Amino acid sequence: MLRSAVVGALVIAAACGEATGPEREISGQQLYEQYCARCHGADGRPTPEQPQARNLADRRIVDALSDEAIFMIVQRGREPGMPAFGDQFTEASLSVLVAYVRSLSGSRGSHARADER
Numbered sequence: 001m002l003r004s005a006v007v008g009a010l011v012i013a014a015a016c017g018e019a020t021g022p023e024r025e026i027s028g029q030q031l032y033e034q035y036c037a038r039c040h041g042a043d044g045r046p047t048p049e050q051p052q053a054r055n056l057a058d059r060r061i062v063d064a065l066s067d068e069a070i071f072m073i074v075q076r077g078r079e080p081g082m083p084a085f086g087d088q089f090t091e092a093s094l095s096v097l098v099a100y101v102r103s104l105s106g107s108r109g110s111h112a113r114a115d116e117r
């Protein structure tokens with residue numbers, strides 16, 4: 001009984017998306033699929049509904065952006081069409097998210113593949 005209550009609490013924490021804590025590892029892939037894939041596509045290629053979204057599977061595009069630049073774009077948005085996410089991501093979440101974005105194109109950014117540890 002107590003055990004199922006604890007499991008239930010963990011499921012709720014995971015469903016909240018940005019709950020952080022020792023009980024939950026942040027997944028760059030999960031963040032990307034939840035917040036970015038609807039425009040940029042699950043594999044980084046823009047969806048047919050959002051053809052103007054940047055192709056994040058194109059290494060030349062992603063290599064040209066520093067981690068800090070991607071942080072800023074995600075926080076402030078990019079006119080036209082890219083929403084500002086403000087401070088809804090922690091810095092740790094942004095780091096794994098950027099690492100995942102880089103992994104889509106094999107970009108050699110400083111955090112590349114950090115999510116594969």
Ligand code: HEC
Binds near residue numbers: 032050080085
């Ligand atoms: C509602 C659709 C939408 C969502 C959701 C979205 N984007 Fe974008 N994104 C765009 C569009 C459109 C552009 C191109 C803006 C422009 O014309 O400069 C863009 C541009 C970018 C760029 C800039 C590339 C460059 O060449 O400068 C990056 C990086 C990026 N998005 C990452 C992300 C990440 C990471 C997420 C998830 C947190 C995300 N986007 C969510 C639509 C979206």
